[in-house]
Amino acid sequence: MNRIQQAAANWRKAGLENDFVFSKVMTDPEICLEVIQSILPGLAIKSIKPPRAQEEINPSNDAKGVRFDVYTTDDANNHYDIEMQVAESPNLFKRVRYYQSLNAFASYERGENYNYAHNSYVIFICCFDPMGLGRQYYSVNKRLNQDPAFLVWDGATDVYLNVTSERHEVPAKLQTFLDQIAGRSGGQEDAFGLKLRQKITEVKHNKKWRADFMRMSLMEMDHQYELDQAEIKGRNQGIENDRLSLINGLLKQGQSEDEIIHFLTTVLNLSDEQARAYYHKATTKD
CATH class of the missing domain: 3.40.1350 (Trna Endonuclease; Chain: A, domain 1)
Structure with missing residues (x-):
């Protein structure tokens, strides 16, 4: 629909x-x-x-x-x-x-x-x-x-x-x-x-009131979509920050890249590509 x-x-x-x-x-x-x-x-x-x-x-x-x-x-x-x-x-x-x-x-x-x-x-x-x-x-x-x-x-x-x-x-x-x-x-x-x-x-x-209602409903849907997208973005950003903090913590413990990648793929169920992307981001200076 x-x-x-x-x-x-x-x-x-x-x-x-x-x-x-x-x-x-x-x-x-x-x-x-x-x-x-x-x-x-x-x-x-x-x-x-x-x-x-x-x-x-x-x-x-x-x-x-x-x-x-x-x-x-x-x-x-x-x-x-x-x-x-x-x-x-x-x-x-x-x-x-x-x-x-x-x-x-x-x-x-x-x-x-x-x-x-x-x-x-x-x-x-x-x-x-x-x-x-x-x-x-x-x-x-x-x-x-x-x-x-x-x-x-x-x-x-x-x-x-x-x-x-x-x-x-x-x-x-x-x-x-x-x-x-x-x-x-x-x-x-x-x-x-x-x-x-x-x-x-x-x-x-009343056709005019129906049109007014429809217009308001569409505006509300658009607004709700924007709120939902902002919430998803915020939630994803939070997840990303948590994973980067985790990687930094593992690095401070002296774990190697392979050990960290293994942890991310086995414990967090990330794909190898996702795990390496997070590792690269955590270890790359802005």
């Missing part, structure tokens, strides 16, 4: 768990609003501004920039960043902290008192259990270390959803959403599930 065929196959199998498809589906204002309402029912959100996909945030020229999968604000001007996270990452929590800082950055308007800063919500939808506790829903706010029951409310909330959990701890609409991502039958037969599937079908039949 060539690269173009692989990209086409990736598009055919891409579902809501794919961040490209996810972003396109979530730019539907009705769907995005229903998802946020089901994740944060206590906010009583009435409306949101049109969600923006792949929102680029660059706080300054020398700071690390990011792309939010989906970004929007609600009728109370609360700020929302919603991310699809497929692969586990050891730096997830620090990444969320940075995303939260950038999301909160937009909540502070120049010249305004800090009291008027709007609330900021960063929501990560994870295809794994980010906390390892088996729950579907985790929310994080600041707590006082000396009294964990004391909430230090600074307006920032992190939410993690565990797609893999089947505990059914969340509202029905959110359960349907998670089931759709996971490919479970669950509650996908309800009205919201039908709306999600119709939107996914609409996305997958």
Whole structure:
């Protein structure tokens, strides 16, 4: 299968768990609003501004920039960043902290008192259990270390959803959403599930979005190939350095060329040609 065929196959199998498809589906204002309402029912959100996909945030020229999968604000001007996270990452929590800082950055308007800063919500939808506790829903706010029951409310909330959990701890609409991502039958037969599937079908039949996805996939393949080649080169260089160091060590022990060649061919299973090439390199001055 060539690269173009692989990209086409990736598009055919891409579902809501794919961040490209996810972003396109979530730019539907009705769907995005229903998802946020089901994740944060206590906010009583009435409306949101049109969600923006792949929102680029660059706080300054020398700071690390990011792309939010989906970004929007609600009728109370609360700020929302919603991310699809497929692969586990050891730096997830620090990444969320940075995303939260950038999301909160937009909540502070120049010249305004800090009291008027709007609330900021960063929501990560994870295809794994980010906390390892088996729950579907985790929310994080600041707590006082000396009294964990004391909430230090600074307006920032992190939410993690565990797609893999089947505990059914969340509202029905959110359960349907998670089931759709996971490919479970669950509650996908309800009205919201039908709306999600119709939107996914609409996305997958959009020729422009298919072309965009294909182009991105090919770029990712090229980038991965370059990374793989660099890794192979680095690994080979490491092997070569180890073998040259070994030869130098044997030379210091007083072993002859024939003895070293014999060692390399019998112990390291190198060919005679490879062994002599390594010996020549180790004994030749630059």
